[in-house]
Amino acid sequence: MRLPPRPAIYEINTAVWLGDLTRRLGRPVRLSTVPPVEWDRLAALGVDAVWLMGIWQRSPAGLAIAERNPDLVASFQATLPDLRPGDVIGSPYCVRDYELEPHFGGPGALARAREALADRGIGLILDYVPNHVAPDHPWTHDRGECFIRGTATELEATPAAFLETAAGVLANGKDPYFAPWPDVVQLNAFSPGLRQAATRTLVSIAEQCDGVRCDMAMLMITDVFARTWGERAGAPAAEEYWPAIIAAARAANPDLVLIAEAYWDMEWTLQQQGFDYCYDKRLYDRLVGESAQSVRGHLQAAPDYQERLVRFIENHDEPRAADTFTPERERAAAVVMSTLEGARLYHQGQLEGLHTHIPVFLARGPEQPQDRELREFYERLLSAVADSDLRGGEWQLCDCIGWQDNDSAEQLLSWCWQGSGQRYLIVVNLAPQDAEARVRLPWGDLAGRAWHLSDALSGVVFERDGTELHEQGLYVRMVPWESYFLAVAGG
Helix, strand or coil: CCCCCCCEEEEEEHHHHHHHHHHHHCCCCCCCCCCHHHHHHHHHCCCCEEEEECCEEECHHHHHHHHCCHHHHHHHHHHCCCCCCCCECCCCCCEEEEEECHHHCCCCHHHHHHHHHHCCCCEEEEEECCCEECCCCCHHHHCHHHECECCHHHHHHCCCCEEEECCEEEEECCCCCCCCCCCCEEECCCCHHHHHHHHHHHHHHHCCCCEEEECCHHHHCHHHHHHHHHHHHCCCCCCCCHHHHHHHHHHHCCCCEEEECCCCCCHHHHHHCCCCEEECHHHHHHHHHCCHHHHHHHCCCCHHHHCCEEECCCCCCCCCHHHHCCHHHHHHHHHHHHCCCCEEEEECCCCCCCCCCCCCCECCCCCCCCCHHHHHHHHHHHHHHHHCCCCCCEEEECCEECECCECHHHHEEEEEEEECCEEEEEEEECCCCCEEEEECCCCCCCCCCEEEEEECCCCCEEEEEHHHHHHHCEEEEECCCCEEEEEEEEC
16 A cells, blocks of 8 residues: 555554563464454554564574673663563564564464554555674675675774674674664675665565665765775765665555655755655754754755655654653644654654653563553644645645744744645744744635634634734734644634
8 A cells, every 4th residue: 555645654663562462461462463453553543654663583693792782781671670581682673584573473474464454544664774684694694795894803803893704704784973783794885786685675575565664774875885984895886775776666566655764964865866755853853952943944945855754753763752851842842743744753652651762672661651641632633633634735834923022933833734625723832931923824815704713632712803814913822832733714
């Protein structure tokens, strides 16, 4: 199935989810035996796709390395004070092979999970890790040309940067700004052999799902890879890594949606190389630590760029939103990310206000209290987005106008969209002080009529004169972090 425009995506930590179901139901639960009611719960969220994060075979060699790492072990114990055997299962991004992890089900289990989601109108998103593989991946036995190589001397001198494998000494995977990842080995983006093998891998994944989230996709861009590895990688390839591989995947699945985990202002480049969506880390950073005007500046980029960004305030790599924001600020940030152009990503536990970040190495998280009020807020928000014409409507920023001796309008953000006869207006106070402004509406037929503005978040209905709306704009006075999600209808 093809995902709709501006899709809502729900990320699930597959190991933790299946483990929770197993403990709750008192029997082993695999992807093929998830009760229908659990798929129904996901459908009730109003999302368009489920990202089953971490389904591929994890590496025994990578697990052994992780269990010898004192910093990682300390993080596991901090997350789970009652850490038990079997809780640490290794990283899902240390891929032993692109086959379903046996603990998650046997042959056909993934196809049955995809079918269960499709029956409810939900697409399936899976991972692909282009930059590195586990040290015991089959390619280390028969495709040594696919890797960045080292020497025995380098291994002895810098054991934190190299590993001994079946292919000999290989470099640990890394990005250019951090220390190498100790449990994976680095693929060579310039190797023709790798590109052939990677194409087969991505085509195989594409045939099993509706979307692929590509881990750290910017690391395979020619300039980035050359800067990271220099002469060790050999001469840069004549063509970029992604376009041909993406074309092959789309030939296998024409409806496939490609999502790039992207940083360092590489979003536009990856969009041009074929990705449908790229992470919007800039918006996340601005919502966490910058002003409303900073966010507004970010949203003034060209529409064709905005439409291909993934908005989020939490995912498995970021801290929990409930730990990052105050409750009121999280609600405001959630309204912002949920009502923009582009895709929207929600993370398992985010809607319930969970505080403990679970390392991806773990198959279990701690027992945590749930925030029922936050869950009810998210249910109203996601329902409003699903019921509106956001997916197909025309989106537009609105000006918030202040007046002399009152600059609080700068704290406000506003946008609207319309389509299929529906109109919506979003206004958010993205600051810890009261704010007031006149919000300029772009619609030319306001005057001479009464208008009903129904807030989907609170249920309150406002009656406003259309001539005033046309000539002066909508007056708003908002308390800190307050949001309006207004359906605008003529009387």
